[in-house]
Amino acid sequence: MTLVNTKKMFEMAYNNGYAVGAFNVNNMEITQGIVTAIAEEQAPLILQVSRGARAYASISYLKAIINVAVEENPDIPIVINLDHGDNFETCKQFVDDGFTSVMIDASAHPFEENIKFTRKVVEYAHPRGVVVEAELGQLGGIEEDVVGVNDVSKNLADPDHVVEFVEKSGCDSLAVACGTSHGAYKFKSEPKLAFDVIQKIADKLPGFPLVMHGSSSVLAEFKDLINKYGGDMPNAMGVPEEAISKAAKMAICKVNIDTDLRMALTAKIRQVFAEKPSEFDPRKYLGPGREAIKEMVKHKLHLLGCAGKAAECM
Ligand SMILES: [Zn+2]
DSSP states (O other): OOBOOSHHHHHHHHHHTOOEEEEEOOSHHHHHHHHHHHHHHTOOEEEEEEHHHHHHHOHHHHHHHHHHHHHHOTTSOEEEEEEEEOSHHHHHHHHHTTOSEEEEOOTTSOHHHHHHHHHHHHHHHGGGTOEEEEEESOOEEEETTEEOBSOGGGSOOOHHHHHHHHHHHOOSEEEEOSSOEESSBOOSSOOOOOHHHHHHHHHHSTTOOEEEOSOOOOOHHHHHHHHHTTOOOTTOBOOOHHHHHHHHHTTEEEEEEOHHHHHHHHHHHHHHHHHOTTOOOHHHHHHHHHHHHHHHHHHHHHHHTOTTOTGGGO
């Protein structure tokens, strides 16, 4: 078993100027695509399960799939994280289910309440060897039932608040509002990440790992395929990859990617349906989707700088 929490991973990522990719899993093909890429590139891995994933596939199926990935890859450190836990009970359940990391997202609550909710999860998780990611400030866009603010540039994290929040809550990492946004329709114009905010937080909290949500780039390759083969996503826009790469060299140690996985799978399925309309074997369209996910994830691992870093994160 090489299931680990994020402690060593984030320490290495912070000190060596890279970030670990955190990928959302919803079924077997998505998980296999991600894990094959990780194994080929020898990168550390964070697999995430959201409440929506749990509702769709059930935690026992997802956990079983993830367990196979862990057993088959003893050389890869793998974290399993609850994405956007909404309350203490949810977080407690995932800790009890063997997750090594949980996110408590109480960011919609006032500052003091967010600290209180996060603290409670920390007090349950830490004695059990589980780390806690918290969120401060309002991220933009829509991720399943998590609805953010409209204009991310007006809702950036306040570095002084971040220091107080981290000290009082005891969280191990923090998702901060720095200009990213959930979903495929995050932006009306090309976004600018608030590198100054990231740097100010790093100056005040040296060594503390930050997390970037909503960090898919909405790759042209897949957007174009989707639109070419009957899809309708003309206005989809993501975070430019150069910006992700720059943030990964700073205090950002975890970069969440979900939309790009969804779009890779959807693009390939659409392509097969359009080019081979008589095809009805699910393996013939899910297979190419899985392959596209693998290639896309390999590309991301180089972008984040975590390719080849599995061993040092063990
Ligand atoms: Zn998120």
